[in-house]
Amino acid sequence: MWARWLLWLHDNIFYGWVIVAASLAIGLTNYGMRYSFGVFFNSIETEFYLSRAVTSGIFSAHMAISSIASVLGGWALDRYGPRRLTFLMGILTGLSLIMISRAGSLWHLYFSYSFLLAFGTSPVFTVVNSTVSRWFDKRRGFALGISGAGNAAGTFIMAPFSAYLISAFDWRTAFLILAVISWSIVTCMSVLLKKDPAEMGLLPDGAKPDVTRPARQDGQGRKPGTGLSLTEAVRTANFWFLFMIWLLLSLSVHLLLTHIVPHAVDLGIEPMNAALILSLIGAASIAGRIVVGRISDTIGRKIPAVASALVQAGALTFLIWTQDLWVFYLVAAIFGFSWGGLSSQVTVLVSDVFGMDDIGTIMGIIGVGWTIGAAIGPAVGGLVFDASRSYAGAFAFGAANMLFATLIAALIRTVPRRAE
Numbered sequence: 001m002w003a004r005w006l007l008w009l010h011d012n013i014f015y016g017w018v019i020v021a022a023s024l025a026i027g028l029t030n031y032g033m034r035y036s037f038g039v040f041f042n043s044i045e046t047e048f049y050l051s052r053a054v055t056s057g058i059f060s061a062h063m064a065i066s067s068i069a070s071v072l073g074g075w076a077l078d079r080y081g082p083r084r085l086t087f088l089m090g091i092l093t094g095l096s097l098i099m100i101s102r103a104g105s106l107w108h109l110y111f112s113y114s115f116l117l118a119f120g121t122s123p124v125f126t127v128v129n130s131t132v133s134r135w136f137d138k139r140r141g142f143a144l145g146i147s148g149a150g151n152a153a154g155t156f157i158m159a160p161f162s163a164y165l166i167s168a169f170d171w172r173t174a175f176l177i178l179a180v181i182s183w184s185i186v187t188c189m190s191v192l193l194k195k196d197p198a199e200m201g202l203l204p205d206g207a208k209p210d211v212t213r214p215a216r217q218d219g220q221g222r223k224p225g226t227g228l229s230l231t232e233a234v235r236t237a238n239f240w241f242l243f244m245i246w247l248l249l250s251l252s253v254h255l256l257l258t259h260i261v262p263h264a265v266d267l268g269i270e271p272m273n274a275a276l277i278l279s280l281i282g283a284a285s286i287a288g289r290i291v292v293g294r295i296s297d298t299i300g301r302k303i304p305a306v307a308s309a310l311v312q313a314g315a316l317t318f319l320i321w322t323q324d325l326w327v328f329y330l331v332a333a334i335f336g337f338s339w340g341g342l343s344s345q346v347t348v349l350v351s352d353v354f355g356m357d358d359i360g361t362i363m364g365i366i367g368v369g370w371t372i373g374a375a376i377g378p379a380v381g382g383l384v385f386d387a388s389r390s391y392a393g394a395f396a397f398g399a400a401n402m403l404f405a406t407l408i409a410a411l412i413r414t415v416p417r418r419a420e
Contacts, residue, residue, distance in 0.1 A: 014202075014205070014206030015194070015197075015200055015202065016132075016135035016136055016202075016204070016205070016206065017143075019131060019132060019135050019147075019192070019193065019194065020132055020135075020146050020147045021192075022189040022190075022193055023127075023128040023131065023132055023147035023150065023193075024146060024147050024153070025150065025185055025189045026086060026124060026127070026128065026150065026185070026186055026189050026190070027128050027147065027149075027150020027153075027154065028151075028153040028154045028157065028158075028185075029093075029154065029182055029186050030089065030093060030120070030121040030124040030154070030182070031150060031151045032158030032159075033093060033121060033154070033158065033182060034062075034117070034121050034154075035154060035158070035159070035257050035282075036154075036162040036178075036278075037058075037113075037257075037258060038159070038257055038258050038259070038260065038261040038262070038278060039159050039162045039261060039275055039278070040162065040166070040174070040175075041258065041261060041262055042261075042262060042265065043166060043170075043171035044058070044109070044171070048105075048109075051382070052262070052381075052382040052385050053379070053383050053386045054106075055382065056258060056378040056381060056382030057378075057379060057382070058109050058110060058113055059113075059254070059258055059374075059378045060374075060378050061110055061114035061115075061375070062113055062114040062115075062117060063118070063371045063375040063378075064372070064375040065114060065118040065119075065122075065371075066118040066121070066122035066371040066374070067122075067367075067368040067371035068118075069118050069119045069122040069123060070122045070123060070364050070365075070370070070371055071361075071364045071367075071368060072123075072364075073085065073122060073126050073127065073364055074123070074130075074361040074364015074367070075361055075364065076123070077123070077126055077127055077360035078358065078360040078361055081193075081194075081195045082127050082190070082193040082194075082195060083190050083191065083193045084190075085123060086127055086186060086189070086190035086193055087186075087190040087191075089119075089120050089121070089123055089124065089127075089186060089190075090120075090182060090183055090185075090186030090187040090190060091120075091187065092116060092117075092119050092120030093117060093120030093121055093179075093183075094120075094179045094180070094182045094183035094186075095116065095120075095179075096113065096116035096117040096120050097178050097179035097182060098175075098176060098179045099111070100112045100113050100117070101173070101174075101175035101176040101179070120182075122371065125347075125363065125367045125370065126360055126364045126367055128147050128148065128150065129148065129350070129351070129363055130359045130360045131193060131194075131195065131196075132144055132147045133348075133350075133356065133359060134195065134196040134197070134204070134356055134359070135196065135197055135204055135205075136204055137204040137205055138204075138205050138297070139205055139297060140297070140348055140351060141293040141296040141297040141301070141344065141345075141348045142290070142293050142294045142297055143293075144289075144293055144344055144347050144348050144351075145289040145290040145291075145292065145293025145294060145344045146289070146290055146293075148289045148293075148343060148344055148347060149286040149289045149290060149340070151289075151343070152281075152283070152284075152288075152289065152339075152340055153286055154282065156280075156281075156282030156285075156286065157282070159275050159278035159279050159282065160272070160275050160278075160279050162174055162178065162275075163271065163272055165177055165178075167271075167272070196356075227354060227356050228353075228354045228355055228358070228362075229358050230358040230361050230362055230365070233354045233358070234365075236353075237411075237413070238349075238353050238354075238412055238413055239354075239362075241408050241411055241412050242346055242349060242350060242353075242366055242369075242412070243365075243366050243369040244369065244405070244408055245309070245346055245369075245405050245408050245409055246346055246366055246367070246369040246373070247369035247370065247372050247373040248373060248401045248402060248404060248408075249312075249339070249343065249373065249402070249405060250369065250371070250373030250374045250377065251373035251376050251377040251380075252312065252398040252399075252401055252402050253339055253373075253374075254373065254374040254377035254378050255377035255380060255381045255395075255397075255398045256281070256319075256377075256395075257278065257281070258377070258378035258381060259378070259382070259385070259391055259394065260274075260277055260278065260281075260328075261275060261277065261278060263391045264277055264325075264328060267323060269325055269328070273325060277328050277332045278332075280329055280332040280333055281332045281335055281336035281339070282336060283333075283336065284332065284333040284334070284335070284336030284339075284340065285336040285337065285339050285343070286340060287336075287337055288308070288336065288337035288338060288339065288340025288341040288344070289340035289341070289343060290344075291337075292304045292340065292341030292342075292344055292345065293344040293345075293348065296345060301345045301348060301349050301352065302409070302410070302412060304341055304345055305342055305345035305346070305409040305412070306406055307341070308338045308339075308341035308342035308345065309338070309342050309403075309405045309409050310403075310406045311334060311337075311338040311341075312335060312338035312339060312342065312402045313399045313402035313403045313405075313406060314334075314399075315334045315338060316335065316395050316396075316399035317395070318331055319331050319335075319395045320392045320395045320396060342405075342409075345409075347363075349412065350362060350363055377398070380394055380397060381394040
């Protein structure tokens with residue numbers, strides 16, 4: 001019976017959707033580990049007698065080091081493929097979480113969380129988006145929306161789960177349990193990954209080969225050499241537009257994800273309810289990625305990208321005056337949906353505009369923008385709070401950056417062009 005069922009799946013379901021499902025699980029796990037830091041924030045701050053700027057610095061250092069790991073991950077992906085790289089990521093993530101659970105001083109946290117966990121989690125953006133992009137063409141926006149939902153699902157699931165573990169045990173035991181989960185899921189899912197459809201004699205989107213035409217040689221549904229090389233890509237304005245949007249989006253997202261829980265707790269909201277704000281951001285982001293990704297396959301990428309950036313700027317502005325829990329939930333839903341929508345458009349624009357020739361390395365370098373923004377955002381939030389005892393200035397800063405991102409998104413040329 002099982003053999004017959006597996007045979008039916010093999011014959012009727014395009015393997016690209018298996019890639020999407022595995023990528024979703026990997027992203028959920030690795031991003032969930034990273035973006036649960038806000039839930040652990042108060043526990044670490046209290047136990048090690050740290051200021052909020054120093055506590056934020058642990059995450060900021062993690063993201064700064066991730067910029068190096070992202071580039072190396074892109075190179076390793078193009079050279080060794082997603083399977084071996086992802087397996088190594090699972091091992092490093094589990095090991096780093098175990099070391100965090102045993103940390104006895106601040107430098108232990110900087111080594112285990114800021115350094116080792118960066119190499120375990122940061123290549124996930126490149127692995128997921130580059131691999132899925134190779135498997136899809138006409139339905140790329142929708143497929144990337146689903147696989148990229150792992151980012152948001154990680155926040156939605158891991159944040160309250162981590163809060164529960166902390167309340168039921170303690171923050172150290174919580175990290176230990178998360179280590180076992182990470183090892184199990186990421187290493188198992190890595191076995192399912194394949195670099196592109198050509199490995200299985202397939203074409204993108206499950207298309208049937210056209211026997212009346214010469215066979216494609218690259219397995220990407222396009223003639224070899226039609227994509228831009230890394231050197232050509234970095235000479236285009238589009239490359240730096242996408243880099244800056246990714247940086248500005250990351251800055252605002254990580255500013256909020258790191259500080260929204262302590263901000264809500266400061267206003268008298270219970271920690272578990274505050275953690276649910278993170279969950280709602282993650283849940284809304286899932287919807288934003290899938291809905292906006294699907295819409296963009298029909299109307300194009302530019303309008304959804306501009307609209308998402310503008311809405312996110314508005315959500316951050318409104319947060320300055322938010323006091324009540326239900327308003328926090330409303331703003332979280334709006335922020336999360338717009339975050340997911342813009343994120344899905346940036347990732348699909350990279351593959352649409354630059355092609356597949358050097359997609360791993362290109363995404364790895366653009367991913368540096370994400371890590372730079374993620375290093376700046378939490379640090380700015382901590383510094384502003386320590387100076388003013390308020391997050392109002394930090395949220396205003398995040399909103400201004402998203403208005404700038406809206407302008408940049410409007411300047412992107414969505415038709416692929418070679419560098420001149």
